[in-house]
Amino acid sequence: MENTNDSLLLNTINTFSDCDDLTRYSLKNKQLQFLYFKSLIDKKTYEQEVLYPFESLKDDNKTVSAYLKNEQFENICTSEDITERILNGYIAIFLNQSEAYVINAFGPKTRSIKESETETTIIGSHESFIESLAMNLSLVRRRVRSPKLKVVYVSVGEISRNTVALLYIEGLVDMELLDQVKQKINDVEVDIAVDIPIFVQMIDDFPYSFMPQYITTERPDVVVSNLANGKIAGIMDNSPTAFLAPTNFFDFFHSPDDRNQRWAVGSATRVLRILAFFITLTFTAFYVAVTTFHYEMIPEALLMSLAESRNNVPFSPLLEALIMEVTIELLREAGARLPTKIGQTIGIVGGIVIGQSAVQAGLVSNTLIIVVAISAIASFVMPSYMISAALRIARFGLILLAGLLGNYGLLIGIILLLAHLSTLSNLSTPYFNPASPFHPKELVYAILRVPYGKNNRRPTQTRTKNKEDVKSLGTSEYE
Incomplete structure (x- = not known):
């Protein structure tokens, strides 16, 4: 349903009916009205870029309209788009109820980065993922400072609309496998996607099997080492866990301490x-x-x-x-x-x-x-x-x-x-690769960790066309 400009504020408010945590604030004798969720925005951003600047402006439409033309504000024409932005941590600004703008103020409080309690290591990195997608991506980007690290966003959940970020390294990943992952995610029909351990069960090839079919990890160093092998990693917003694909049985016996x-x-x-x-x-x-x-x-x-x-x-x-x-x-x-x-x-x-x-x-x-x-x-x-x-x-x-x-x-x-x-x-x-089909040399490397530089072959399961490793330290789980 298309909206006229006069109904933008009313339709948006009606969409959020009975949402008592929605904040509605008026300025300039209700000439300006703000809609936002306090739990999703950064208070400092709100005060410095929205509240204080608008309070200092002259009380006339031309001055306010001119300020809203700044690049940090985005003009929105439909209440559906406004609703989606508010749910993603934006502040909606209504001018005389006829024009609507949004500004990104996303900044909910998150826990600090700590050591994983389920994947402890004696030596090496002690960082683990948290529930912030942006922070989790930064933990990976800090370890892979290359434009070849690609990130693709896919939405999951008809109601929750959670974001899943698929990570891969260009030139190493098999694009057919990447397309399969995207298709599996798009085929998921669920109202709310809560967490990665639940989500990966929805994209299993064999949902009735008792065996886990995807590696799940809370460690960014594990994600990076698998990306270097041509694998695909998935990180979901609000989840401290990532999944890796494709996975075989022997992957579950590997630890960063190795x-x-x-x-x-x-x-x-x-x-x-x-x-x-x-x-x-x-x-x-x-x-x-x-x-x-x-x-x-x-x-x-x-x-x-x-x-x-x-x-x-x-x-x-x-x-x-x-x-x-x-x-x-x-x-x-x-x-x-x-x-x-x-x-x-x-x-x-x-x-x-x-x-x-x-x-x-x-x-x-x-x-x-x-x-x-x-x-x-x-x-x-x-x-x-x-x-x-x-x-x-x-x-x-x-x-x-x-x-x-x-x-x-x-x-x-x-x-x-x-x-x-x-x-x-x-x-x-094949899940039981390299035992079935049998690749004797690769099976030895899956069980034993040979000295660095003595094995520069990536696993056959990833189907990567770039089969030669550059022999950099810690890049291959089969080293």
Whole structure:
């Protein structure tokens, strides 16, 4: 619906009916009227560029109109455009209710830049993203001082109209992959897009899979290192998290500390994470399979100790393991949701008091307590919380199969998991790359961190035409 000039102020006010936080201020006997949200504007900008200058002007239309012709003011002709500007932190200025101008005064209060609590590092950068899109972009721009770093804005949410900034480096990114990301975002039909971890689930290729399909990070240095590999990064306004695409399974095992330390230490740490992956996934299930069906696999000395520890336990190994795993998950969730000091107390009470009491009461064996504890500790080694949570789900499935079919069930579960990983894709690129399809040299670089300068090839998954790295420090996650 088109608006006449006389109805601009009225239509805008009607659009914001029942918005008690909308501020309406009049000057010059209502010759000038301002509309804005105090929570979205910078008070200093408002006072210095709007309030004080207009108060000092002569009380006549020619003087006011002449001042409004300055470049910081933009003439707007429709109430719909005025509404959108006000919601984006602009101040709308109405002259005699017949002319409308806006000025950008966006400046809501934001928290300061701090260290990420979910992606901590021992050495290296300690900056993390915050909820301000402009500030997050500045953290990336400071690290990539080049015009080849491109930013494309895409709007998400029919009601929220959140802005997603897609970042890529010109000449490194595959434009077809970039077009796919844009198309996926444009195809999202949702009223409100709240945060990146929720948003990436809306653009998954396989929404019913329990595996995370996009790397999410709060660290600008991680974003920059992946941009150098030809990947695409997405940052959403009001979200402290960025997503990276395309992503493969092995990306979830990489940490900034791998690059910041000597290559031997970084490689050993990555191998340790791979070992922790197998431990947290199979250790409890293997215990259930052995104690249920395969006693012959246990050394004689250990068999006597195990039989003694299970002598008074009334439950089967399967039920016993499920009880302890569920208890561990309850303690984990309780510790995460409660305040820090109380959460630490819950962990101590749950891990020591409850575990010891359960053994003394004969409800579980002390051997299982050790097995479950090792599996839980191994899950904390994962640098990505998303992959750690997914492995916990897979672990329960393997425990059930091991309790029903023994080692055969465990083997079937592992095969099904590998088959599932091999069938997944991210932006039409193989999720299990470089294991499937098999690229032996690239797989070695995904697991080990070779010395800088010894590998100058970007990963094949990004489909970049510029496959040679310039060997600059920290630019490739496969170095």
